[in-house]
Amino acid sequence: MPRARPGHPTPSTTCTRLRASHRSNGGKLGGIVSTKQGKLEGENNQWGESFKGIPFARPPINGLRFRAPEPPESWRGSRPATSFGPAAPQVGPVNRMIRGLIGAAGSRQSQDCLYLNVWTPACDSARRPVLVWIHGGAFILGSGSTPIYAGGRLASHGDVVVVTINYRLGVLGFLDWRGLHGRGDHPPANLGVRDQIAALEWVGENIEAFGGDPENVTLFGESAGAMSIGTLLGVPSARNLFHKAILQSGAAHNISTEAKSKRVTEYFVESLELNDPSPETIAELPVLDLMQAQARTTLGIGLDDGMMAWQPCIDGDLIPEQPLVAIDRGDAAEIPILIGTNRDEFKLFTFADRGRMDDAEFVERLQRIARKADAGEDRVVERLMGTYGPRTGERRRDGKQRWVALQSDRIFHYPATRLADAQSAHQPDTYTYLFEWMPPVVGRALGACHGLELPFVFGGVRSVLMRAGLVIDRSAGPLSDSMQEAWTSFARTGQPDLGESPDWPAYESRRHYTMSLGGKRGVLKDPHEGARKFWEPLIPNGEVSSA
Numbered sequence: 001m002p003r004a005r006p007g008h009p010t011p012s013t014t015c016t017r018l019r020a021s022h023r024s025n026g027g028k029l030g031g032i033v034s035t036k037q038g039k040l041e042g043e044n045n046q047w048g049e050s051f052k053g054i055p056f057a058r059p060p061i062n063g064l065r066f067r068a069p070e071p072p073e074s075w076r077g078s079r080p081a082t083s084f085g086p087a088a089p090q091v092g093p094v095n096r097m098i099r100g101l102i103g104a105a106g107s108r109q110s111q112d113c114l115y116l117n118v119w120t121p122a123c124d125s126a127r128r129p130v131l132v133w134i135h136g137g138a139f140i141l142g143s144g145s146t147p148i149y150a151g152g153r154l155a156s157h158g159d160v161v162v163v164t165i166n167y168r169l170g171v172l173g174f175l176d177w178r179g180l181h182g183r184g185d186h187p188p189a190n191l192g193v194r195d196q197i198a199a200l201e202w203v204g205e206n207i208e209a210f211g212g213d214p215e216n217v218t219l220f221g222e223s224a225g226a227m228s229i230g231t232l233l234g235v236p237s238a239r240n241l242f243h244k245a246i247l248q249s250g251a252a253h254n255i256s257t258e259a260k261s262k263r264v265t266e267y268f269v270e271s272l273e274l275n276d277p278s279p280e281t282i283a284e285l286p287v288l289d290l291m292q293a294q295a296r297t298t299l300g301i302g303l304d305d306g307m308m309a310w311q312p313c314i315d316g317d318l319i320p321e322q323p324l325v326a327i328d329r330g331d332a333a334e335i336p337i338l339i340g341t342n343r344d345e346f347k348l349f350t351f352a353d354r355g356r357m358d359d360a361e362f363v364e365r366l367q368r369i370a371r372k373a374d375a376g377e378d379r380v381v382e383r384l385m386g387t388y389g390p391r392t393g394e395r396r397r398d399g400k401q402r403w404v405a406l407q408s409d410r411i412f413h414y415p416a417t418r419l420a421d422a423q424s425a426h427q428p429d430t431y432t433y434l435f436e437w438m439p440p441v442v443g444r445a446l447g448a449c450h451g452l453e454l455p456f457v458f459g460g461v462r463s464v465l466m467r468a469g470l471v472i473d474r475s476a477g478p479l480s481d482s483m484q485e486a487w488t489s490f491a492r493t494g495q496p497d498l499g500e501s502p503d504w505p506a507y508e509s510r511r512h513y514t515m516s517l518g519g520k521r522g523v524l525k526d527p528h529e530g531a532r533k534f535w536e537p538l539i540p541n542g543e544v545s546s547a
Helices: 096-103 152-158 170-174 191-210 224-232 258-272 279-283 287-301 323-329 359-370 377-388 399-424 454-458 461-467 476-493 529-535
Strands: 028-034 039-045 048-055 078-080 115-120 128-134 161-165 212-222 244-248 337-342 430-435 513-517 523-525
Touching (some): 028 048, 028 191, 048 152, 115 152, 115 191, 128 191, 128 224, 128 476, 152 161, 152 454, 152 476, 161 191, 170 191, 170 287, 191 212, 191 224, 212 224, 212 476, 224 244, 244 476, 258 287, 337 399, 337 476, 337 513, 359 399, 377 399, 399 430, 399 529, 454 461, 461 476
Parallel strands (some): 128 161, 128 212, 212 244, 244 337, 337 430, 430 513
Antiparallel strands (some): 048 115, 513 523
């Protein structure tokens, strides 16, 4: 049981039942849970109980805007927990397909955004496994309250407790103040990661009151959420806050060097057009001004080659080194991981582009990538063309198809295998997957793209994919059931179980066993061998960014 701080009671392990009565929004009164900050009144649903909009830190507003999260304030009486808290301020989303799959936030946004949500089968003393979801969205979009992440189905299916969290995004969460050339006192960097750690601390102190086990916490996340988990695997102060990790389409490569984050900060400050660009002045600007400068910086830095302006950085404090260095060293050896990618990741980002990419544009993009490598631009371009360029005798692919293959390997497939190789050297319970299910109507154009696995994990396959403009076939429901079984069994035991054959073997760095999900191919052996061998000399431990 979590140790109580002086002056605070230990959380109750049961919740007081109220007589069920219908609410105006269709839900029913749930139980009352006692947390360290006060009592919360939840809501019953067909899968159990939910508690929404729970503050895990003080609102980061006014003087706390660019400060590390502080513990939440207590309250008297019972606080309703039936509505989501606001999402972090953000700019976007881009189009219907991406909005439907990565789950951009709705219209309710505020700097007062540090809230989390809990779904549980029951508030009892069962000490269920806990899964904490970190959402994706390129570190500039999304929230834990996006409908695609509703945790009730997953909690009920696996008899687990599901938590979804918010964290500060964009400039509010990932500005590195060292680029201000020593003007004023610098606020800390990586505020978004610090928010994630604060949420995990809240879980450790309170989740037992919701029927969860604070000593069996699994992080799971997708895209920027998975990249956050890859970061946390290498953060010393996060080491004892979680016990397992599931990384979906993200690994541990998305950490900016000091030089990269300095360039982003300088571009952002120039976009503000201030006479006095000190931290004090910037902290007092209207949030709309910050969001507009953030958008200009995002476009100016460039996303088309996969770079992200806003992401965690090596700050010499919270993140002292590239996480992969720590993972290679065995610093996260006690943590089982499940990591995977979708076969056609980058097709999501080119799907809306109906034009073709000629060879000249393709080579230009290769040159931009090559400039970041240490091996010499011409040599790298030659190698890239040899691997991803047109080949004699093959069916000709246009530049966009080759670009999708390259970016899927560079940003997703290779980093996942690199992390699996590093962790499996210390932790035998390392597992990988390749998601291969395709929508039946636009399958060839969209493929098994980035984010497509999300509704299968959370169980909302039909409603989510239809809202995104897609259709499903009869295989979708059983695949979702199997994936939910695998995710929750991994949270319980550290080993994924699909609930049916075949058995899921551990990765093993010499064999690279990978489970195909939705592809009817069973266990694969080293499906990303080509990407792994090609990209490792170019980006062994360094940064690679995703859109």
